[in-house]
Amino acid sequence: MSQPDTSLRARKRRAVKGDLTLAAIDLFITNGYDETTVEKIAAAVGMSERTFFRYFATKDDVLEQLSAYWRDLAARTFAERPADESDWVSIRRCFDDFVESTRRDDFALPLLRLIYATPQLYGRHMHNVRRWRQMFEGVLRTRHPQAPDLAIRVKAASAMACMECAREAWVATDGERPIADLIDAAMSEVWPLV
Amino acid sequence: MSQPDTSLRARKRRAVKGDLTLAAIDLFITNGYDETTVEKIAAAVGMSERTFFRYFATKDDVLEQLSAYWRDLAARTFAERPADESDWVSIRRCFDDFVESTRRDDFALPLLRLIYATPQLYGRHMHNVRRWRQMFEGVLRTRHPQAPDLAIRVKAASAMACMECAREAWVATDGERPIADLIDAAMSEVWPLV
DNA sequence: TCAAACTTGTCAGTGACTGACGCGACGAAG
DNA sequence: CTTCGTCGCGTCAGTCACTGACAAGTTTGA
Structure with a gap:
């Protein structure tokens, strides 16, 4: 990520991983998570089941691919x-x-709906949220080297909690209100956005 | 729970479920989660693997038993x-x-430590946190029938976020500071505790 | 051009989880 | 006291997620 490898192998590897990610998400959304076997995902891109696990540690690890990008x-x-x-x-x-991606990618809403309805995916999702939180803790720490640990922790956690509230409200209302408004409203409940 | 069944069968069932829960947690803590097979848990209370799944939907469902009680x-x-x-x-x-239970039960700290170190358990844990949050949303709703949805959602989510910060800080410092202090400090960062 | 490094498929095996079947315990009705 | 129905449990077979080992083909760099 810091040193993007441009060798043929690395590019191919990224391409295959991307293909698998898209195929998996597509199948998850159309057929459901439990109904989508890893074998089907692999078959969708013409590879063997074993190869899938050379790109992803677990079936739900596919979500990490997307989360890491935005993070x-x-x-x-x-x-x-x-x-x-x-x-x-x-x-x-x-x-x-x-927020921008939710406007561009039309799978954002159905994917989130599936995540909130599937315990396994929800667990993985919250794992990703935790990594976002840790990322925020890191950058807040560099901005405030003297601040107490708990204060930084709470600020990062509150932000992610607001984000989750907005996302869940967005899904619950079928994406009627733009998610940007929901995030603004949620965060303003905790501290003013100024 | 609302209508506690006192028949012999129901009491026996609760007793067996409790035994399985304690045996599972004990094995999880001493041997690790992945190393503890369901067969071993069942054997620890002299039952077959199949029977375990007549009491719990999944291996990690054991945690729900504890969470539901405190919730x-x-x-x-x-x-x-x-x-x-x-x-x-x-x-x-x-x-x-x-908080009181963390003082009484000596497995609270090692269990939390394990939860935060085991992705599968962390996922189930956050599922339980979500149910706590929904419980708070429900009781807040009865107290404020007119309040906007998002405001209630954010308040409940912020509370759980503070609780999680306190718990993680408690584990990170090996339980040195009492968790009650950490919860007070975390929640005070968001809104004054008055 | 050749050897090391990497990728992939196949196969066998473990463990979580499910459905079907049969057996024995126990409470209720006769 | 017997008989019937229900329920809890064990056994067995099967699916799916996931892993290690091996063999064959491909890419890379000297």
């Missing part, structure tokens, strides 16, 4: 925010890339 | 709080039973 974008966004901006606003801006 | 206590506590008390304080008091 890296978010981390970069935070680093580029003005230093005198409030933490709360900086964090809010980190969610913009994800 | 029901918490719901009852909230209902008995004075109506003019602030939501934030009422919620804080709901955590007291769990």
Whole structure:
């Protein structure tokens, strides 16, 4: 990620991983998670089941692929925010890339619906949320080297809690209100967005 | 739970479920989660593997047993709080039973440590946290019938986020500071506890 | 051009989980 | 006291997630 490998092998590997990710998500959404066997996912891209596990540690690891992409974008966004901006606003801006993707990718809503309805996927999702939180803890720490640990922890956790509230509300209302509004409203309940 | 069945069969069933729960947690802590097969758990109480799955839907479903117990206590506590008390304080008091248990049960710390180190258990744990959150949303709704949905959602989610921060900090510091202090400190970061 | 490094398929095996079947215990009705 | 129905349990067979080992083919770099 820091040193993008451009060798043929590395590019091919990324391409195959991307293909598997898209195929898996497509099958998850149309057929359900439990009904989608790893063998079917692999067959959808013309590979063997064994090969799938050479790209993903587990069946639900597919979600990590997407989450990591946006998380890296978010981390970069935070680093580029003005230093005198409030933490709360900086964090809010980190969610913009994800918000944008919900407008572009039409699988965002059905995928989230599936995640919230499938215990296994929900567990993996919260694992990813935790990694987002740890990412925020890291960048907040560099901005406030002297702040107490718990204060940083709570700020990052609250932000992710608001994000989750917005996402769940978005799914619960079938995406009627734009998710950006929901995030703003949720975060404003905790601290003002200024 | 609401209508405790006192028939011989029902009591026996609860006893067996409790035995399996304790045996499983004990094995999880001493040998690790992945290393503990369902067969071993069942053997520890002299039953067959098949029978385990007549009491629990999945291997990690064992955690639900504990979580549900404290969640029901918490719901009852909230209902008995004075109506003019602030939501934030009422919620804080709901955590007291769990806090008390961390002092009594010596498996609380190693179990939490294991949960945070085991992806599968963490996923199930967050599923339980979600049910706590939904429980709080329910009781907050009865206290504020007119409040906007998102406000209630955020309040419940923030409370659980603070609880999780406290728990993780407690584990990270090997239980040095009492968890009650950590919960107070975390919740005070968001809203004053008055 | 050749050897090391990497990728993939096949196969066998473990463990979580499910459905079907049969047996024995126990409470209720006669 | 017997008989009938229900329920809890064990056994067995089967699916699926996941892993290790081996063999064959491909890419890379000297």
